[in-house]
Amino acid sequence: MGEPWERLLKDRGYKIQNTLGEGAYSKVKSAYSNRLGREVAIKCINTKLAPKDFVEKFLPRELQTLPLLRHENIVRVYEILEASDGYVYIVMEAARNGDMLRFVQKRGALPEYDIKRYFWELCQAINYCHEKNICHRDLKCENLLLDKNFKLLLTDFGFSKPMNTDARGRMVLSSTFCGSAAYAAPEIIQGKPYDPRMHDMWSLGVILYIMSCGHMPFDDSNVKKMLKIQLKNHLRFPPRVNDVLSGELKTLIRQLIQPDVTQRATMAKVLEHPFFYGYQELRTRPSTALNATTSVAQQIYHYFTGSRPPTSPAAAAAAGQEDKGGCSHDARRQSRHQESSGARPRHGFCETGHTSCEVTSTCDSTPAVETRHRRSHDATDCCGSSTCDPYQRSPCTHKRVRPSHRK
Structure with missing residues (x-):
C-alpha cells in the first residue's frame, strides 16, 4: 500500500487484493468494499501515461456512458473517482470467472445450450444499449465477463458512441476505426462511413462463431487477405463441429457475418430468430457451465x-x-x-x-x-461380502454361504 492511489482507495474503505489485469496505462485490481459489503473490481487508469486521444475523447465518453446504463447483463459501476494525481478509478462489479475469451480457450467450443444462453444475454445487453441510442463499437470476447454464477456481463465502453440522426431522421454514420480488426466489419476496414449499429451486429456474429467453433472465423494476421475473404462471403465451419451445430445456429452466424450491410441481420431479426425458439421455456434448466460442460468431442x-x-x-x-x-x-x-x-x-x-x-x-x-466392462458374474452368484465387487473383472471366488448353512 505504498503508492498514493492505493492509500486513497484504502481511505475510502477498499481493501486492495490481487491484480486481475494490467496494461500500458491501466491496471484492474480486485478489492473488497467495506461500504458495499462485497467484492469489486477497480480499474485504475493513469491519464499521464495514456494517449492524448484516449484521455480527451474516449475516456470522457466511457465515464459519461457507464452511469447511464442499468442492465443485468452490463457490468454495474458503483463509483468513479478522479484524483488530482492524474489517476481515474472506476469501481465496478466483480467478475470472478474471467472473460469469454479465456472461457472458450479453456473449454473449447461450447455446447449449443450454453451458446444460446450467453448469446441471448449478450443480445439483451446490446439491444438495451441501442434502445438508449448507444453503440458499443468494441464488442469482443475479452469484453464479455462472467460473474460468480457465470452470468454474462458486458464491459468496456471506451469506444461507445451516442447515435445521432440528421434533420431527415437518418442515422449519422461514423468514420472512426474502433475496436479490433478481428471483430471489425469489412466496411470499417475499407475506411467507409458506417452505421455503428451494424458494426455491432457484425461483431456479434464473430463472437457467436467463436463460442460455436472455438476459434476465430478469419485469420487477422494479414488484414488485406482477411478483407478479401470476408467480401467473398467465404465463411466455413470446421469439420469437427459442422455436423454438431444446428442449422439454425449456422444460419444465424451467416446472417450476422454478412459483408453486405443491407443483408446483415438487425437486432430485431436476431431476437426473433428460430435459433432462440423455445429458449424462454428452457431458461430454468441448469446451465452446464455451472457444472460440467459437455465438450464438442463428446457431442x-x-x-x-x-x-x-x-x-x-x-x-x-x-x-x-x-x-x-x-x-x-x-x-x-x-x-x-x-x-x-x-x-x-x-x-x-x-x-x-x-x-x-x-x-x-x-x-x-x-x-x-x-x-465398458460389464458384470463378470451375476449379482446372485456373489457371496454378498462387503469386499466383493459385482463389477470386478473376474468371477467371485468367495464361497457363497447358503441359507441352509447359516446358524
Whole structure:
C-alpha cells in the first residue's frame, strides 16, 4: 500500500487484493468494499501515461456512458473517482470467472445450450444499449465477463458512441476505426462511413462463431487477405463441429457475418430468430457451465453412436434421479493421464466410470474399472461380502454361504 492511489482507495474503505489485469496505462485490481459489503473490481487508469486521444475523447465518453446504463447483463459501476494525481478509478462489479475469451480457450467450443444462453444475454445487453441510442463499437470476447454464477456481463465502453440522426431522421454514420480488426466489419476496414449499429451486429456474429467453433472465423494476421475473404462471403465451419451445430445456429452466424450491410441481420431479426425458439421455456434448466460442460468431442461421439449424453449432477437432481456423489475431476489431468498411459478416452464418463459424472467434472469415488466392462458374474452368484465387487473383472471366488448353512 505504498503508492498514493492505493492509500486513497484504502481511505475510502477498499481493501486492495490481487491484480486481475494490467496494461500500458491501466491496471484492474480486485478489492473488497467495506461500504458495499462485497467484492469489486477497480480499474485504475493513469491519464499521464495514456494517449492524448484516449484521455480527451474516449475516456470522457466511457465515464459519461457507464452511469447511464442499468442492465443485468452490463457490468454495474458503483463509483468513479478522479484524483488530482492524474489517476481515474472506476469501481465496478466483480467478475470472478474471467472473460469469454479465456472461457472458450479453456473449454473449447461450447455446447449449443450454453451458446444460446450467453448469446441471448449478450443480445439483451446490446439491444438495451441501442434502445438508449448507444453503440458499443468494441464488442469482443475479452469484453464479455462472467460473474460468480457465470452470468454474462458486458464491459468496456471506451469506444461507445451516442447515435445521432440528421434533420431527415437518418442515422449519422461514423468514420472512426474502433475496436479490433478481428471483430471489425469489412466496411470499417475499407475506411467507409458506417452505421455503428451494424458494426455491432457484425461483431456479434464473430463472437457467436467463436463460442460455436472455438476459434476465430478469419485469420487477422494479414488484414488485406482477411478483407478479401470476408467480401467473398467465404465463411466455413470446421469439420469437427459442422455436423454438431444446428442449422439454425449456422444460419444465424451467416446472417450476422454478412459483408453486405443491407443483408446483415438487425437486432430485431436476431431476437426473433428460430435459433432462440423455445429458449424462454428452457431458461430454468441448469446451465452446464455451472457444472460440467459437455465438450464438442463428446457431442460428436454421441452424434455418431446415437448414445445419450450423460446427465450432470444438477440436472439429475432436478429430474429426481440419484446423484452418486460429487465430482471434482480435472479433465486436463485426465487427458494427460490417458495420453501417458495409452488408455482410450471414455466419452461422457469420469475416471471412475460413473454415468452421473461427466468428463469435465470430478469424481471422488475410487477409480475401479472402466465402464465398458460389464458384470463378470451375476449379482446372485456373489457371496454378498462387503469386499466383493459385482463389477470386478473376474468371477467371485468367495464361497457363497447358503441359507441352509447359516446358524
